[in-house]
Amino acid sequence: MNPYILVAAGGAAGSVARYGLALAIARLAGTAFPWGTVLINILGSFVIGWFAELSAAYGRHPASEATRALVMAGLCGGFTTFSAFSLQTIDLLRGGQPLRAGANVVASVVLCLAATALGMRLAQA
Numbered sequence: 001m002n003p004y005i006l007v008a009a010g011g012a013a014g015s016v017a018r019y020g021l022a023l024a025i026a027r028l029a030g031t032a033f034p035w036g037t038v039l040i041n042i043l044g045s046f047v048i049g050w051f052a053e054l055s056a057a058y059g060r061h062p063a064s065e066a067t068r069a070l071v072m073a074g075l076c077g078g079f080t081t082f083s084a085f086s087l088q089t090i091d092l093l094r095g096g097q098p099l100r101a102g103a104n105v106v107a108s109v110v111l112c113l114a115a116t117a118l119g120m121r122l123a124q125a
């Protein structure tokens with residue numbers, strides 16, 4: 001199958017999942033802090049790290065480049081929300097909330113890097 005179609009299908013699925021999960025988290029946690037975006041980025045980082053390691057040529061379950069494109073570029077690309085993270089951080093700054101903006105940056109960057117590393121580690125186990 002055409003890899004562009006696979007990436008598009010994965011991106012559509014990831015975007016729909018992101019939208020639904022963000023709405024659910026906003027209902028639970030409120031909107032004063034962008035918890036949905038932070039959690040989505042952590043989960044997406046974990047999945048991309050786990051799948052990249054697991055499906056690599058040297059991984060336990062090597063996958064075709066088309067499958068890797070579907071999951072990593074498509075699904076994870078559509079699911080994670082770096083652009084939303086950027087906008088929300090600027091909105092917090094413009095709203096006079098520099099501490100929340102800083103917390104969003106630190107939480108998103110540090111926790112997403114940790115989630116990617118954890119996903120890779122679990123795929124190796």
